[in-house]
Amino acid sequence: GAGVSQSPSNKVTEKGKDVELRCDPISGHTALYWYRQSLGQGLEFLIYFQGNSAPDKSGLPSDRFSAERTGGSVSTLTIQRTQQEDSAVYLCASSYPGTGSYGYTFGSGTRLTVV
Amino acid sequence: QKEVEQDPGPLSVPEGAIVSLNCTYSNSAFQYFMWYRQYSRKGPELLMYTYSSGNKEDGRFTAQVDKSSKYISLFIRDSQPSDSATYLCAMSRPLGGYNKLIFGAGTRLAVHP
Numbered sequence: 693g694a695g696v697s698q699s700p701s702n703k704v705t706e707k708g709k710d711v712e713l714r715c716d717p718i719s720g721h722t723a724l725y726w727y728r729q730s731l732g733q734g735l736e737f738l739i740y741f742q743g744n745s746a747p748d749k750s751g752l753p754s755d756r757f758s759a760e761r762t763g764g765s766v767s768t769l770t771i772q773r774t775q776q777e778d779s780a781v782y783l784c785a786s787s788y789p790g791t792g793s794y795g796y797t798f799g800s801g802t803r804l805t806v807v
Numbered sequence: 808q809k810e811v812e813q814d815p816g817p818l819s820v821p822e823g824a825i826v827s828l829n830c831t832y833s834n835s836a837f838q839y840f841m842w843y844r845q846y847s848r849k850g851p852e853l854l855m856y857t858y859s860s861g862n863k864e865d866g867r868f869t870a871q872v873d874k875s876s877k878y879i880s881l882f883i884r885d886s887q888p889s890d891s892a893t894y895l896c897a898m899s900r901p902l903g904g905y906n907k908l909i910f911g912a913g914t915r916l917a918v919h920p
Contacts, residue, residue, distance in 0.1 A: 696850070723905070732815060734895060735851070735910040747903060783850055796908060798850030 694718075696799035698784050704805045705774055713769040713802045717786030724767050725787075725796065726759060730780040738782075741767060742789065774806045810834050813896055813911030822920050826883040830896035830911045833877065837898040839906065840872050842881045845893045845913065854894075855881070886918045 697716040705711050717724050726738040737751040741761045752758070756775075761767040771778055781803050785796040813830045820826055828842075839858055843851035855870040857863045863870045871880040879898075883890055895913040899906040 725908070727910075732912065734811070734813070734912040735897075737907065737909070740905060740907070742905065747905070748907070785850075796853065798852070800848070800850045803848075 696784055696786055696797055698782075698799035698802050700802060701800065702803045702805075704807060707776060707806055708773055710770065710772045711774055711804065713771075713782050713804070715767045715769070715784030715786075715799060717765065717767070717784070718797055719765075720788065721786035721797070722764060722789050723787045724761060725785045726767070726769050727783045727785065728780045729783055729801070735783065738769070771804075774804075776806050779804055779806045808833060810909050811896065811898060811911045814914055815912050817915040817917060819917045819919065820886055822886060822888060822918055824886050824918070826881075826886050826890070826916060826918075828881040828883075828894050828896075828914050828916070830879050831877055832879075832898060834900060835874075835877070836900040837909075838901065839899040840870070840879050841897040841899075841908075842868075842870055843895040843897055843910075845895060847892075851895055886916075888918050888920055891917050 699714045724741040727735040729735050739759050740748040743764045744761050756772045759769045781801040783801045785798045787796050811832045841856040842854045844854045845851040857870050857872050860872050860874045867884045869882040893913040893915045896911040897908050899908045
């Protein structure tokens with residue numbers, strides 16, 4: 693597609709429920725990144741994919757968070773047993789390999805609210 | 808201590824003013840320096856990037872990097888109401904075969920007519 697597409701754009705869930713957030717990167721971008729943006733905070737790195745593998749998942753805050761990528765394209769971030777502190781905007785970005793230093797293109801994010 | 812420090816503002820200026828946005832960092836391994844602009848309910852978009860110390864100009868925007876002081880700046884000349892957004896500095900360092908991007912907290916800028 694023309695840009696990075698994320699769905700849903702907004703999600704309200706009850707505490708304790710599981711949620712899945714989807715990211716559809718730009719066609720041909722093999723690198724994919726997930727970030728989290730809380731109110732008043734900068735972007736917090738979560739995980740990096742190169743193709744279908746995740747060489748850097750050091751930012752996942754707990755084992756309730758997991759992510760996968762299939763076919764070198766779409767990625768899903770799953771949060772199990774959601775907590776109120778998980779409320780944030782989850783941003784996905786993609787890039788060509790080798791341009792990751794300055795070529796990230798971000799989606800508009802999924803605004804997650806846990807009530 | 809955070810790797811990248813940025814004053815969150817908010818910063819309010821009149822139209823036509825010169826705006827100065829700044830970040831400091833602690834890790835000398837950072838190699839690329841970027842500024843992103845983020846409008847409300849949108850994702851960040853890349854505004855400028857630089858690799859070395861010095862200045863880079865693009866229209867009304869000038870990015871400045873001082874590696875010796877670990878300090879980067881973004882100047883906006885003749886600011887417009889359409890410049891009202893959150894500006895995020897970001898910098899990357901090599902990590903295991905890729906360049907990891909670390910962001911500042913973002914500075915919220917309001918330019919009023």
